[in-house]
Amino acid sequence: MTEAEPDANPESQGRDVLPDPPASPAPSSQQTVWAVFFGSVAMAIAFPAGELAAWFFSTPKRPPLHADPLFDLVPMVGVAVLIATWVFVFWSLIGSFLNVVVHRLPLGQSVVLGGSRCPRCHSAIKWHDNLPVIGWLNLRGRCRSCDLPIAARYPVVESICAGLCTAVYFRELLSGGANLPGRPPDFQHGGVLKLFPNPALDLIGLSLYHCGTLCVLLVWGLIAWDGRRVPSRSVLAVLGVATALPLVFPPLHPLGLTGGPGMIMGAVDAMDAWLMQGLAVSVAGGVAGLLSGLLLQWLLGRLLHGDASGRTGQPLGQPHAVGIGLALVGIVFGWQGMLGTMVLLLVACLVQALLWSALAEWPTVPTELLLVPATFLHLCAWRQLVVAFGPWWPASPTLACLAVLVAMVLAVAAAFAAIAPAPSRPQRNRETDPGHPGDQPA
Numbered sequence: 103m104t105e106a107e108p109d110a111n112p113e114s115q116g117r118d119v120l121p122d123p124p125a126s127p128a129p130s131s132q133q134t135v136w137a138v139f140f141g142s143v144a145m146a147i148a149f150p151a152g153e154l155a156a157w158f159f160s161t162p163k164r165p166p167l168h169a170d171p172l173f174d175l176v177p178m179v180g181v182a183v184l185i186a187t188w189v190f191v192f193w194s195l196i197g198s199f200l201n202v203v204v205h206r207l208p209l210g211q212s213v214v215l216g217g218s219r220c221p222r223c224h225s226a227i228k229w230h231d232n233l234p235v236i237g238w239l240n241l242r243g244r245c246r247s248c249d250l251p252i253a254a255r256y257p258v259v260e261s262i263c264a265g266l267c268t269a270v271y272f273r274e275l276l277s278g279g280a281n282l283p284g285r286p287p288d289f290q291h292g293g294v295l296k297l298f299p300n301p302a303l304d305l306i307g308l309s310l311y312h313c314g315t316l317c318v319l320l321v322w323g324l325i326a327w328d329g330r331r332v333p334s335r336s337v338l339a340v341l342g343v344a345t346a347l348p349l350v351f352p353p354l355h356p357l358g359l360t361g362g363p364g365m366i367m368g369a370v371d372a373m374d375a376w377l378m379q380g381l382a383v384s385v386a387g388g389v390a391g392l393l394s395g396l397l398l399q400w401l402l403g404r405l406l407h408g409d410a411s412g413r414t415g416q417p418l419g420q421p422h423a424v425g426i427g428l429a430l431v432g433i434v435f436g437w438q439g440m441l442g443t444m445v446l447l448l449v450a451c452l453v454q455a456l457l458w459s460a461l462a463e464w465p466t467v468p469t470e471l472l473l474v475p476a477t478f479l480h481l482c483a484w485r486q487l488v489v490a491f492g493p494w495w496p497a498s499p500t501l502a503c504l505a506v507l508v509a510m511v512l513a514v515a516a517a518f519a520a521i522a523p524a525p526s527r528p529q530r531n532r533e534t535d536p537g538h539p540g541d542q543p544a
């Protein structure tokens with residue numbers, strides 16, 4: 103679904119007001135939408151493409167992909183591509199729904215009831231204009247009836263949601279869980295054999311659980327980007343569902359509480375062991391994530407002389423939003439996955455600090471939104487990071503990994519302190535910044 107940008111001026115929403123003179127089409131935003139679309143497709147197929155390239159350049163040639171004879175391989179790849187296309191379209195439709203959630207949730211409106219309408223001419227948006235990405239491009243980003251510009255963010259979010267989740271489909275499901283620590287990857291029966299004839303229910307469940315988490319983080323990040331507030335009730339509902347799902351289906355936690363493997367399908371004898379293990383991993387991860395996020399946000403806010411106005415990605419509406427985001431990550435990935443994601447989040451903060459100093463017009467991307475790429479990249483390389491960095495990676499309780507975390511926090515703190523108090527940065531969709539007494543240099 104697509105909703106046109108709400109008009110800032112309430113008077114212009116009446117029917118009797120003449121429409122604005124047709125503005126020139128905005129080729130830049132159309133190019134942006136096309137670029138993000140192709141970028142998302144590239145992100146979606148990056149892993150199988152990399153696997154294929156590695157095979158192509160390897161000498162001597164390993165047997166192709168999953169050691170299947172060629173006559174089996176070609177139809178299998180064909181089916182995998184067909185399913186991948188379906189997966190991409192499905193998640194772009196979900197992305198379209200997420201746009202509506204981002205728009206309506208902070209306003210307390212129903213996210214399921216009521217079709218999309220143009221906020222100016224109130225005409226219902228036709229189903230074929232509501233198709234993800236294509237609908238927007240076909241309309242050239244304008245309402246069919248009244249020419250009101252429709253924000254390019256809608257197709258961009260649809261593309262990114264589809265790209266992220268299709269990448270997870272390849273990386274987590276079709277690879278046989280090659281990204282997951284605590285369990286051996288199943289290379290022998292990879293590819294579409296993970297879907298039929300004997301579907302790998304644990305991997306299907308894991309990839310859906312992780313895609314859902316990415317979608318929630320995307321919604322929360324975009325709401326923070328808008329300077330709005332996620333209603334507490336919906337936050338609690340999401341955290342509750344994320345905690346409950348592994349209780350129903352324990353393989354959703356690949357790692358146990360102490361770093362060993364989590365519950366493997368078929369290896370469970372006692373029902374209460376299931377419940378205790380699932381609950382312990384979720385609660386430990388959730389509490390660790392909440393505390394780490396609150397501490398991080400407080401520290402970065404302090405370093406900017408108490409400036410919590412969004413300049414460093416601190417959200418306006420929700421001072422504890424990073425804590426909530428990391429709590430969800432902790433519930434879903436356990437405390438080990440949460441700490442790993444936090445390392446990548448700190449890297450993202452560092453990159454943004456560099457972009458701030460290099461590009462004057464680089465906008466303030468809230469930390470909550472940076473959590474989306476951090477969580478995605480950590481998920482895709484989870485096992486590889488644990489293997490590559492050994493005791494230095496926060497996957498087991500070692501002093502070395504604690505030192506890495508502290509060093510990362512200090513590095514980000516130093517980078518932020520070096521650029522604060524920052525010159526006024528472009529604020530996205532935020533109220534005019536009234537400034538803060540703490541902004542003035544002492």
Ligand SMILES: [Zn+2]
Nearest residue numbers: 220223245248
């Ligand atoms: Zn209209």
